[in-house]
Amino acid sequence: xxxxxxxxxxxxxxxxxxxxxxxxxxxxxxxxxxxxxxxxxxxxxxxxxxxxxxxxxxxxxxxxxxxxxxxxxxxxxxxxxxxxxxxxxxxxxxxxxxxxxxxxxxxxxxxxxxxxxxxxxxxxxxxxxxxxxxxxxxxxxxxxxxxxxxxxxxxxxxxxxxxxxxxxxxxxxxxxxxxxxxxxxxxxxxxxxxxxxxxxxxxxxxxxxxxxxxxxxxxxxxxxxxxxxxxxxxxxxxxxxxxxxxxxxxxxxxxxxxxxxxxxxxxxxxxxxxxxxxxxxxxxxxxxxxxxxxxxxxxxxxxxxxxxxxxxxxxxxxxxxxxxxxxxxxxxxxxxxxxx
Amino acid sequence: xxxxxxxxxxxxxxxxxxxxxxxxxxxxxxxxxxxxxxxxxxxxxxxxxxxxxxxxxxxxxxxxxxxxxxxxxxxxxxxxxxxxxxxxxxxxxxxxxxxxxxxxxxxxxxxxxxxxxxxxxxxxxxxxxxxxxxxxxxxxxxxxxxxxxxxxxxxxxxxxxxxxxxxxxxxxxxxxxxxxxxxxxxxxxxxxxxxxxxxxxxxxxxxxxxxxxxxxxxxxxxxxxxxxxxxxxxxxxxxxxxxxxxxxxxxxx
Numbered sequence: 329x330x331x332x333x334x335x336x337x338x339x340x341x342x343x344x345x346x347x348x349x350x351x352x353x354x355x356x357x358x359x360x361x362x363x364x365x366x367x368x369x370x371x372x373x374x375x376x377x378x379x380x381x382x383x384x385x386x387x388x389x390x391x392x393x394x395x396x397x398x399x400x401x402x403x404x405x406x407x408x409x410x411x412x413x414x415x416x417x418x419x420x421x422x423x424x425x426x427x428x429x430x431x432x433x434x435x436x437x438x439x440x441x442x443x444x445x446x447x448x449x450x451x452x453x454x455x456x457x458x459x460x461x462x463x464x465x466x467x468x469x470x471x472x473x474x475x476x477x478x479x480x481x482x483x484x485x486x487x488x489x490x491x492x493x494x495x496x497x498x499x500x501x502x503x504x505x506x507x508x509x510x511x512x513x514x515x516x517x518x519x520x521x522x523x524x525x526x527x528x529x530x531x532x533x534x535x536x537x538x539x540x541x542x543x544x545x546x547x548x549x550x551x552x553x554x555x556x557x558x559x560x561x562x563x564x565x566x567x568x569x570x571x572x573x574x575x576x577x578x579x580x581x582x583x584x585x586x587x588x589x590x591x592x593x594x595x596x597x598x599x600x601x602x603x604x605x606x607x608x609x610x611x612x613x614x615x616x617x618x619x620x621x622x623x624x625x626x627x628x629x630x631x632x633x634x635x636x637x638x639x640x641x642x643x644x645x646x647x648x649x650x651x652x653x654x655x656x657x658x659x660x661x662x663x664x665x666x667x668x
Numbered sequence: 669x670x671x672x673x674x675x676x677x678x679x680x681x682x683x684x685x686x687x688x689x690x691x692x693x694x695x696x697x698x699x700x701x702x703x704x705x706x707x708x709x710x711x712x713x714x715x716x717x718x719x720x721x722x723x724x725x726x727x728x729x730x731x732x733x734x735x736x737x738x739x740x741x742x743x744x745x746x747x748x749x750x751x752x753x754x755x756x757x758x759x760x761x762x763x764x765x766x767x768x769x770x771x772x773x774x775x776x777x778x779x780x781x782x783x784x785x786x787x788x789x790x791x792x793x794x795x796x797x798x799x800x801x802x803x804x805x806x807x808x809x810x811x812x813x814x815x816x817x818x819x820x821x822x823x824x825x826x827x828x829x830x831x832x833x834x835x836x837x838x839x840x841x842x843x844x845x846x847x848x849x850x851x852x853x854x855x856x857x858x859x860x861x862x863x864x865x866x867x868x869x870x871x872x873x874x875x876x877x878x879x880x881x882x883x884x885x886x887x888x889x890x891x892x893x894x895x896x897x898x899x900x901x902x903x904x905x906x907x908x909x910x911x912x913x914x915x916x917x918x919x920x921x
Contacts, residue, residue: 383917409761420692431682
């Protein structure tokens with residue numbers, strides 16, 4: 329079966345700045361492929377090259393078997409694009425936006441009307457189909473933007489950051505729509521920095537950092553290969569005789585000096601202690617609580633999340649306190665990922 | 669061969685779709701009304717009121733100014749705005765050629781100019797009793813001139829930027845420059861040889877001379893030459909527009 333996307337040695341320079349650095353990857357037909365990376369990593373640049381909006385400096389892009397450099401036309405007919413900003417015509421109604429897009433893709437009148445009705449129903453916009461889009465909420469515009477991108481039933485859909493800025497209900501509705509599109513056979517290329525979204529939606533993900541692909545695998549495989557980022561999450565309260573300020577203050581520094589702990593991250597009212605050996609760490613935590621006059625409210629061991637993997641690979645860590653003498657076997661600060 | 673015809677008919681339909689959408693979305697926007705509708709009348713009245721001028725000469729000047737300013741206003745206004753809103757990406761990613769997209773955009777400015785110029789001509793004839801020596805030639809001039817000046821505006825709209833302000837300034841400067849070197853306010857026959865040589869570099873000169881011939885029945889140049897030059901510039905102005913769009917794809921606009 330032809331790959332939906334095949335990228336070979338793709339490179340993009342903006343003047344002398346190297347934005348995308350000789351990357352290779354493939355996306356299989358029918359899968360939801362997540363393209364993750366921090367801001368400025370090269371995600372959007374890569375996607376813009378894949379949808380013909382940007383000319384690569386070097387390399388080859390095959391979309392559904394069509395080489396974009398040779399003839400982009402057949403590929404363009406089969407792709408849909410939902411950019412980061414909902415690029416809908418706010419002066420037009422939802423119906424007019426869909427009719428315009430249907431005409432651009434040369435759908436017959438009956439075909440585009442039937443498809444528009446179906447999409448407006450599915451996306452919960454039917455009641456407001458004759459209202460100008462300038463009166464729509466951000467979530468409604470987003471849904472319309474997706475509807476416009478799929479009106480011609482593309483085989484491959486590009487989504488750039490589909491949910492940031494939306495309320496939880498709208499975000500969940502859009503994630504449901506993406507799953508539905510995938511179930512209907514559409515290949516989805518999802519560019520995002522919402523790690524949890526990628527974890528829940530994607531069959532495979534690629535992590536791009538500084539213009540290079542740092543890792544490509546299924547979310548679960550990536551987590552498996554990063555077992556050293558297991559953690560223990562613990563919440564303390566002071567025993568009754570002590571004040572909170574006397575006990576919890578400066579706890580970060582004390583926790584990070586525990587044996588087996590490489591890094592401590594404060595997560596709300598809890599502390600997440602990264603370790604390679606959670607079972608060994610548990611006894612140290614119990615002992616620590618006893619000596620510090622603390623009562624343990626909750627204690628959980630956590631497998632590495634996709635976010636942990638992402639942070640490891642991209643070298644990004646927020647609110648982290650690092651052990652100055654980490655256990656030798658851990659190597660938490662390993663170099664930015666070069667895994668494939 | 670059948671595929672080719674299908675492709676050509678598709679591209680025509682797509683260009684028309686872009687044109688209709690832009691007419692619906694942009695014709696009544698303040699920027700279009702200001703630069704496309706009010707500007708030519710403002711220029712006309714600034715330089716024509718309280719001057720002894722026959723109604724026919726006034727109509728010929730107004731028509732030249734209208735097609736020039738109105739047609740050239742659309743490109744620099746619409747394309748940078750669409751780039752800023754992200755809607756231009758939708759058009760660039762659609763299955764149509766860049767040429768088709770530019771044709772659709774050209775027609776937007778051209779139709780605006782054709783409507784405004786036609787209304788001006790009708791008002792001149794019906795309200796002020798102006799006579800038109802060659803109505804057919806006038807219509808051909810309005811039609812071809814509008815397309816020519818619309819592609820001129822397209823050059824500025826094609827500059828890779830998302831800020832309409834970056835485009836409006838150079839576009840206005842050029843249009844005013846062309847206005848003053850062309851034979852609109854000073855007839856070609858009264859110009860010094862150097863000034864006349866300069867005037868021949870401006871397509872507006874040919875539009876004005878054509879309108880003089882069509883309305884007054886007298887012009888300095890052959891009307892077919894005027895029409896030919898306007899037609900040629902309509903095609904030639906597309907070349908820098910295409911090049912600038914290709915540059916925009918390299919730069920990321």
